[in-house]
Amino acid sequence: MLTETRPSGDTSQKPVPPRRQREKSGIWLVDFYTSAVGKKWVMAITGIGLIGFVLSHMVGNLKVYAGAEDFDHYAEFLREMLVPIFPRTVFLWLVRGGLVMMFVFHIHSAISLARLNLQANASYATKRDYVAANFASRTMRWTGPIILLYLIFHLADLTWGVEPAATAVFERGEAYANLVASFERPVVAGIYIVANLALGFHLYHGTWSLFQSLGVNNPAYNTARRYLAGGVAAAIVIGNCSFPIAVLAGVVD
Amino acid sequence: MRITLRVWRQPGPEAQGEFRTYEAPEVSEDMSFLELIDAVNEDLLEKGEEPIACDSDCREGICGMCGVMINGLPHGPSEGTATCQLHMRKFQDGDLIEVEPWRAAAFPVIRDLVVDRSAFDTIIESGGYVSVSTGSAPDANEILVPKSASDAAMDAAACIGCGACVAACPNSAAQLFTSAKLAHLNLLPQGQPERWDRVEIMVDTMEEFFGSCTNHGECEKACPKEITIDFIAMMNADYVKSKFKNRRRLGQKKAG
Ligand code: SF4
Ligand code: FES
Numbered sequence: 001m002l003t004e005t006r007p008s009g010d011t012s013q014k015p016v017p018p019r020r021q022r023e024k025s026g027i028w029l030v031d032f033y034t035s036a037v038g039k040k041w042v043m044a045i046t047g048i049g050l051i052g053f054v055l056s057h058m059v060g061n062l063k064v065y066a067g068a069e070d071f072d073h074y075a076e077f078l079r080e081m082l083v084p085i086f087p088r089t090v091f092l093w094l095v096r097g098g099l100v101m102m103f104v105f106h107i108h109s110a111i112s113l114a115r116l117n118l119q120a121n122a123s124y125a126t127k128r129d130y131v132a133a134n135f136a137s138r139t140m141r142w143t144g145p146i147i148l149l150y151l152i153f154h155l156a157d158l159t160w161g162v163e164p165a166a167t168a169v170f171e172r173g174e175a176y177a178n179l180v181a182s183f184e185r186p187v188v189a190g191i192y193i194v195a196n197l198a199l200g201f202h203l204y205h206g207t208w209s210l211f212q213s214l215g216v217n218n219p220a221y222n223t224a225r226r227y228l229a230g231g232v233a234a235a236i237v238i239g240n241c242s243f244p245i246a247v248l249a250g251v252v253d
Numbered sequence: 254m255r256i257t258l259r260v261w262r263q264p265g266p267e268a269q270g271e272f273r274t275y276e277a278p279e280v281s282e283d284m285s286f287l288e289l290i291d292a293v294n295e296d297l298l299e300k301g302e303e304p305i306a307c308d309s310d311c312r313e314g315i316c317g318m319c320g321v322m323i324n325g326l327p328h329g330p331s332e333g334t335a336t337c338q339l340h341m342r343k344f345q346d347g348d349l350i351e352v353e354p355w356r357a358a359a360f361p362v363i364r365d366l367v368v369d370r371s372a373f374d375t376i377i378e379s380g381g382y383v384s385v386s387t388g389s390a391p392d393a394n395e396i397l398v399p400k401s402a403s404d405a406a407m408d409a410a411a412c413i414g415c416g417a418c419v420a421a422c423p424n425s426a427a428q429l430f431t432s433a434k435l436a437h438l439n440l441l442p443q444g445q446p447e448r449w450d451r452v453e454i455m456v457d458t459m460e461e462f463f464g465s466c467t468n469h470g471e472c473e474k475a476c477p478k479e480i481t482i483d484f485i486a487m488m489n490a491d492y493v494k495s496k497f498k499n500r501r502r503l504g505q506k507k508a509g
Contacts, residue, residue, distance in 0.1 A: 015371035018461035019359055028496055036465035037456055037492045113465045117424035120464030122356040125261070125272065129325035132470035133423065140467065209468040212482065215490025219483050 019119070036116060039109035044210035046102040046109075051203060051232065053099055058239040064252055068176040075175035107148070114141055136205040143202040150195035157182055183247035192244045200237035207232045254346035256280045258293060260305055261353045263362050270362065272351075282342035286329060287312060287319060289341060306365035312337040314477060317413030320420065321366045322353040327417035327475040335415060335477040355416050357425035359462040370416045372462040373430060377414075379458040380451035381434050383443045402440045409436035411478040418472035418480075424464035429472040431459045432488035433480045439491060449495040456492050 025031040032038035063074045082091040130138070156165035158178055163170075167181040183189050208229035211217040217225065246252040256277045263270030275293050284292070287309050294304035308318040314335040321336055323329035329339040344350065352366065360368040410433075418429035435455055438444035444451070466485060473482045 015375055016359060016361060016369055016462070018375075018458075020461055022457060022460060032493070032496050035457065035492070036460050037489055038496075040465065040489065041493060113467075117426070117464040117467070120358050120425040120462075121423065122358050122360075122425065124322065124325070124353055124356050126259075126322065126351040126353050127325050130423075130469075130471060131326070131474040137467065137469045138423070205468070212468045212486050213466075213489055215486040215488070215493070217483065217486045219481070222483075 020116075033109075036113060039113055040213040042105050043109045043113075044213040046106040047206050047210050049098070049102045050106060051207060053102075054199070054203070054236055055232070058236055061243060062239065064176065064179065064243060065246070071176040071179075072174070075173070103148075107144075110141075110144060134205070136201040137209070139201060140205055143198040146195060146198040147202060150191070150198070153191065154195075157188070179243070180247055180253055183244040186248065189244035189248050193241050196237055196240040199240070200233040203236055204229050204233035254280050254282060254341070254344070254348075256289065256341070256344065257347075257349045258289075259349060259351045260366070262305070262365055263354075264303075264364065266361055266363055280341050282340065284341045285312070285337055286323065286339040286341065287337050306363075306367050308367050309337055314338045315413060317415035320355060320415040320417050320477075322355065322420060324351055327355070327420045328415070328477050332474070333477060333479045335413070338477070355420035357416075357419050357422075357463070359425065359427075360416060360419065368416070370414070373414050373416065373427070375462070376427070376431055376455055376458045377434060380447065380455040381438065382447070383438055384446060385443070396442050398442060402442075406437050406440040409433045409440070409480065409484055412437070412476075412480055413478060415477060417475040417477060419463060421471040421475035422464065422466075423469060423471065424467055426466045426472075427459050427463040428466040428485045428488065429476060429480055429482065431455055432484040435488050435491065436484045439487075448491075449498040452488065452491045452495040453499060456488065 022034055025034060033042060060074060060078075063071045079089045079092055081095075085091075086094075136143075153165050156162040158166070158175075160166070161170035161172060161178070167178070167185070169181050170178050183192070206229075208225055211225055243252070258275045258277060259272050260275060261270055262273045275296075277289060277293055277296075280289055280292070287307070290305055290307055297304045307321060310316040310318040312319070314337060317335070319336040320328055323336065323339070328334060328336045329343070331339055331343050354360075354362050354366045355368045355370075359372040360370055363369050412430060412433035414430065416430070419425055419427050422428075435452060438451065439448050468482075470482055473480065
């Protein structure tokens, strides 16, 4: 005998009403950005730019191992990039402006999507057993803000020279000496290491994820994408963490 | 074998819900999970209590009615199967099984384990159709379909609309469902005339109800039909293309 398991009676149910209305815009780029899929595109594209920046920043800084002269020369080169097409430091400022824009859009889309998701979600009373989500993907919302705070600290320390983030001996233009003086403080070295681990996790999920958001993936390369993500994350963590460790160990001084 | 069930009971949409525990002392391992609930319900009826409400229809994994959260996993622990295809041999004597309805803001609970998935219908209604000429029947095989396209469309068409992908997603996003419905039509020649309008409207409708994808991949693992997240990538690519294509029809009003 079949038991009655469906709620009986009322069959006149209305469909669930929409939870939100999206503001449509006539300007297609704006319209695209107001959609969640569009924001994910923006996140992925700014993400690519920021990954490129982080990687070249790390590679450039490897010159610290070539000694003070080479390193300071590299710092000076950055200011003279594309001279004489642009006057001195102008190209550097263009790059900085671009980076700021990328950060702004990356963060803005992240915040608005996170808010959308919190509204769309209802939590389970029993323990949810996650099968595919990994530590990196589940902590994006935490590693993101950690990286932002660290970025501000890092700029205050080695670019603006604002105490207490920077050392008392900070001197503009003395990139090598500033870096060594800063990393000789074990707490600061610790901050750099922890922040770069967070960055590594963020980049691991981000690098894997951006292909999906842009829709440029190919099932044949899905495994390769995992390796690529691991490679990018590992390169950043190993490269960037090596600097404070090298200073603390006395390899760079 | 002996099974203890901890089941979410909620008399109506607005009512407060709670877990109740039921004992099932004589469970055969050949029983399906739904038959276990039937057995518990027989007991409840005999005692004069209200039976547990849960959806089911085909009981062979093709209708998509039966999904529930079993021990924190959508459709329970076996991969690529719906709740109705889950057999008790997957469990052990003395197990405690916790059962909860799908949870998502757009899937309100109607009663006990039954949720309202009409938001899915609204998404399909918005663009999940193709236009065909009426009149006399067309010749068979008049429209040629590349084998690879028909295979991929068939993989997407396997979606039974159960909602496990939304249930599994920490963001309650419906990307897997919507992308499967889109790919099903967008890969075939018959689906081309409305393709770009369809992508735009179905994605927009989806976003009125559900969250945004963060690429965890939980949906793909939960899906009883093993729909892959590669369809989501295809939807993302098509959505941006639709913005270009729909704009290119200078001054033309969109259909529908
Ligand atoms: S995509 Fe899979 S999990 Fe989602 S509704 Fe369709 S069959 Fe269910
Ligand atoms: S009852 Fe039809 S899919 Fe389970």
